[in-house]
Amino acid sequence: MNTWRLTGFVAVFCSLCVSSLLGTETTKRLKKSEILTNIVRLAQDFYDDLKTTPPLYDENYPATIQVVMYVSSIDAVNEASMDFTMGILLHLKWLDPRIHSQRATLYFKESGLDYLDFDTENIKKVWLPDIFFPDEKKGSFHDIMTRNQMMRLYKDGYILYIS
Secondary structure, eight states: OHHHHHHHHHHHHHHHHHHHHHHHHHHHHSOHHHHHHHHHHHHHHHOTTTTTSOTTTTTTOOOOOEEEEEEEEEEEEETTTTEEEEEEEEEEEEEOTTTOOHHHHHHHHHHTOSEEEOOHHHHTTSOOOOOOOTTOSOOOOOBSSSBOOEEEEETTSEEEEEO
């Protein structure tokens, strides 16, 4: 009787070891875009409002956004009307714990990646901070065929958005 229990235990243990190894290999074989899509889909399963609600909103904490603005050009200066045109590159960085789950951490660990770049479809599924410039007369984003933007998810849960 004890022999059957030991044999059963060994069989279960071996199958768990093999499945965990296969799971790791499967994650390593996934494309970066597939890993990111899985992470975003997992976050959407738990949070219906991933796109519209800021992180930590339910805990009554404001989302802390790190902002870096590079001025690339100042053109069309009109002294009479006190107008000018300015080209900027805007970097926004924040922590979103809704996306940084245990499963996301496991994806990063198994794949050996430090970050994942969002594709156009996944950018549309994640919350972005509202950008506001007081006393702005006219504002626009640079886009030719698509909007000129980049978003990256780091393994520590920070999101970097550049536009």
